Amino acid sequence: MEKELKLMKGNEALAEAAIRAGADGYFGYPITPQSEILEYLTEANPQATTGMVVLQAESEVAAINMVYGGAACGKKVMTSSSSPGISLKQEGITYIAGAELPCLIVNVVRGGPGLGTIQPAQSDYFQATKGGGHGDYHLLVLAPASVQEMADFVELSFDLAFKYRNPVMILSDGAIGQMMEKVYLKPQKKRSEEILPWATTGKPATRERNIITSLDLDPERQEKFNLKLVAKYREMAEKEVRFEEFQTDDAEYLFVAYGTSARICQKAIQLARAQGIKVGLLRPITLFPFPKKRLNELGSKVKGMLAVEMSAGQMVEDVMLSVNGKTRVSHYGRMGGMIATPEEVVENLKIFIKG
């Protein structure tokens, strides 16, 4: 079957891609600006076609724990929400990370703190990349910058989640979730019927019982487990770093930006170069693992890096750690649902260049 071309909202494209990727279950709760995902899936009713379960839970807390139960059966399961709802899910997410279960969590970020606003923001970077809940753990975090990537990252997320037995987060924002673009959709995949050896699906006589838990009361064993997680994150850092570069070859300055901010920076590059400023962009696609090595290399080449984020300055800390003093690093950001214009970004680049 040919790839299909459609005009869709980011949220809808992600929902459709989940069905086509052969997802087994989606458990969600309404919250703006991502409710289209649950609405799209309930209308599409994939239970009748692919057998995918779609359920509106009584809360974000219940939804993530449904994901926990489904993932513990070795199924491809997911949830989505927006910032305040993702905060509620943190308890479940740390249990899932602690039980080493694969799943997909989508955060269509809105401004905060608290109830904040329903407009786009990138203020959940720390929460997404540094763990989010209690205990030492990380999610693998993908940041889409287009409707196409909202669709493409679903299958990629499931692949990575199962490869590492680790929860994966798609960290989107209200702009990418709500805007419409053309999107190529992959053909429908069949849901897997494989029973994974670690999954709790009922103990046959042929194997020991499977136990899914994040509990170990023995500190020596628990530390060994923590070290195993550390090794897993190190392997991700070696193998799974993804990023994209724009006009970095001759760049004297570098924007570092992901998601919506990266789109704005691409336009800002055109405007700045028309004024003779040689600026490029590094767009991290994985926020964890972060493209540290490449940024460190570029740190030797450029005169400065400006992290552009819709936050008070979160990713900029990882940029600083990556370049480790090799070059100047600063931050420009808007907050509370405000989005910087390309002109504004160029003006702030000029201020940064002046020092």
Added chain:
Amino acid sequence: MTEVKAKDIVKPENLAYKKSKILTDNVMHYCPGCGHGTVHRVLAEVIEEEDLQSKTVGISPVGCSVLMYNYLDIDIQEAAHGRAPALATAVKRLLPDRFVFTYQGDGDLAAIGTAETIHTCNRGENILMIFINNGIYGMTGGQMAPTTLIGMKSSTSPYGRDVATMGSPIKMADIVALLPGTCYVTRQSVNTAAGVRKLKKALKKAVEYQRDKRGTCFIEIVSNCPSGWKMTPVESNKWMEENMFPFYPLGDIKVPKDS
């Protein structure tokens, strides 16, 4: 008088019952006289007798029975505090032909997990919820539970539960029985041999109803907590009969219409 040795009397023809093969050989961490061990044993017998080992997924809670997976030779998921019914919902929806149960205490099911309990029952998920109600938080050392009786002392109600400031004990079985999604709600106990037999019958009914996709089954087991109540096992059973049973009367609260 000749000495009677164990090997002389432990013979197949003398066995009243034997350890279910669903019970592991691990030494239980439960306190002497606690009801958990008995409930585990009856549950194991039912899983064995109904030939459900390869089809069962159990969900353990946070509380004394958090380590249930050490004792039952079945696949088990260990949930976060109060969330077992959410896990069970997903398991049953994704694997509809499995026998799915949660095993929860009063703090787990009736306090922190109240929303999950109510909504799982309200959706009529085809699962069994086993609810151990001993009116106290055992694992954390005897704090007040939502089911602690009026006037009952605990480490966080040291002068006795005061209704004016702490509210009244909550009767979860009666609450979930009101919801159309539940098909079978019963309150049992394991303090007597007759009680143990009745619980086993109730569990077997729940297996049957789940097989027939009748809705949520909810079995409350009023239990003792000798350590938390600071009593001997014998005293705690007597106290339970005199104080818990009048407030939480045993018996069926809701049965399927055609049964």
